[in-house]
Amino acid sequence: MTIDAPWLTGRLPRAASTIYAVIGVVGAVLWLATTFRPASVPAWAPYEFSWPIYLAVTLLGFWFARGLGCLPEAERPRIWRQAAFWVGLGLLWAVTQTGFEYLAQRMFFTNRLQHVAMHHIGPVLLALSAGGPAVLAGAPGWLRASCEHRAARRLYSAFQHPVVAVVLFVGLFWFWLIPPVHFVAMLDPVLYQVMNWSMVVDGVLFWALVLDTRPAPPARVRFGFRAALAVGVMFPQIVLGALITFSTTDLFPYYAFCGRYFPSISAVTDQQIGGIVIWIPPAMMSVIALLVVVGNMRRAGADL
Template identity: 50%
Template sequence: MITVIMEKPTVNAPHMLQSAALLAGGAVLCWVSAVHPAFQPVWMPWDFSWGEYLATAFATLWFFRGLAAAAPQERLPRWRVISFLLGLALIYIVLQTHFDFMAQHMFFLDRIQHVIMHHEGPFLIALSGAGETLRRGMPRWVRRIADHRFSAAAVRLLQQPVLAAFLFSGLFYFWLIPAVNFRAMTDPLLYFLMNASMTIDGLLFWTLVLDRRPSPPARVSFAVRAVLSIVVMFPQIILGALMAFSDRDIYPYYNLCGRLYPAISAVTDQHIGGIISWDPPSMMSIIGFITVLNFYRLSEEKKENKTAPTSSPQVA
C-alpha cells in the first residue's frame, strides 16, 4: 500500500506581514483623506483611491522582493533601479498627492498630469526593463494570473503595432473631446477610468517600444519599434497646436470649478496646456527613437561578439 503525503502550501510570514502593513497604511490614508482633507500636507492624497494606491504600493513591494531574490548576475544596474522607482514615484505624485487637486483646477496642470502618467512615468518604468524583477517578487497566485494564456493573449492583442499606436494617440484625443473631458472631470468613476486607462496604455506602449531584446523574443523588430516611437508624435503635435492656437475656451469645466490661479485667463491656461501636450510628448518620442537605435546597436555588438571566431593559441 502506497501512502501519498500531500504537501501543505507554505505560508511566507514576512511577505504576509508586508502586505498587511501596506493594506493598513492604505486604510489610514483613506480615513485621513475622508475625515481631515483640509489638514493634510501636500504629499498626502487629496482624494484617496484604493486602486491607485494598491497598484503603486504593491508594485514597489514586489520590485524590492524581486531585487532581494535575484541572483548576482540577474540584478539590475543601479540606474535601472532608479529609473523604475522614479517612474513609479512620478505617477504616484500626480495621482495621489495634492497635485491631483491642483490638476482639477488648472488645465495646464491637468496636461502635466496626463503627460507624466502617459509618457514620462511609463517611459522610465519601461526603460528600467524590470519585468522579470517584478515577476520574481510577485506571490505565486499573481504570477499564475500574469502567465495565464488569456492575460498573455490580451497583452499580445493590445501590443499589436498598429493597435498600440492607435490606442496611444487615440486615448490622448478621446479624453480631450470637450464633452467627454467635462463628464470625466465631474464623474469620480470616469475620472478614475481616465487616469487608469492613460497610465496602463502608456505602460503597454512604452514596454513594447523600449524592449531591449531583439525579435524574437521581443514582439516586434527594432525598426518597427523606432517607427512606432516617431509615428505617435505627429497626432499629439496636431492636438497640442489646436489647443495652443485656439482663440476660445474649449474646456469650460475649469471655469465652473474655479481656477487655482485666477490671474491666468481661460484662453492662456489652454494655450499653455496645448504647448505642454505638444512639446514634452514630442521630446519623449525622439528620446524613445534614439533609445531604440542604441538598443539595436548593443544587440548587434552582442551578436558579433558571440559569432566572432576565437583565435587558437600558436604553438612555438
C-alpha cells in the same frame, strides 16, 4: 546596490505577510485622514485617497524590491534601471496621490502636466527599468500563474500588436480631450478614474513595446519598426497641441465651471500653456525613446 534581504526574497513568508499588513494599515490611516480630517492632510499626502492607486504603487514597489533579491545577480536590472523604476513609480504617485491632484482638477495646463506624466514620462521610466521580471519574481505565485496563463498572454499580445498599440496610444490621448468628453470625465468620479487609469496602463503597454531591449524574436517587432513607432506617435500629438494652443475660444469650460486655481490666468492662456505641454514634452519623449531604441539595437548587435 541591489536589495538582497531575506525578509524581501520570500524566504521568510511571515515577514512578507507583515509587510502586506503594514501596507494595509498605512492605507487605512491615509483613507481615514483624507475622509474625516481632510483639512489636516499635508500637501504631500493624498488629496483624494484611492485604494486602487495606493495598492498598485505600494504592491508594485514591494514586489519589485522583493524580486531583486529573488533573481540571480546576472538577471537583475542595472542600478540605473532600478532607479528609473523608483522614479517612474514615484512620479505616478506624485501626480495622482498628492495635493497636485487638486491642481490637476482646477487648471487645464496642470491637468495636461498630470496626463503627460501618466502617459509619457512615468511609463517611459518604468519601461526603461525593464522591471517586469523582477516584479513577477517578487509577486505571489497566483499572480505569476495568472500572468503566464494562455488567456492573459493572448490578451497582452493583442494589446502589443503595433497597430492596436498606436491606435490606443494616440486615440485615447485625443479621446479624453474631446471637449464634451473631457467635461463629463472631469465631473464624473468613476469616469475620471477610468480616464486616468487608461492613460497609465496604455502608456506602460506602448512604451514597453517600443523600449523592449531584446531583438525580434522574442520581442514583438524589429528595432526599426520600434523606432518608427516612437517617432510616428509624435506627430498626432503635435497636431493636437497646436490645435489647442492656437484656439481663441474656451474649449474646456469645466475649469471655469469649477473655478480656476489661478484666476489671473484666463481660459485662453490656460489652454495655450496646456497646448504647449501637449506639444513639447511628448515630442521630447519620442526623441528620447528613438535614441534608446537605437542604443538597444546597437547593444543587441541586431539589424533594423
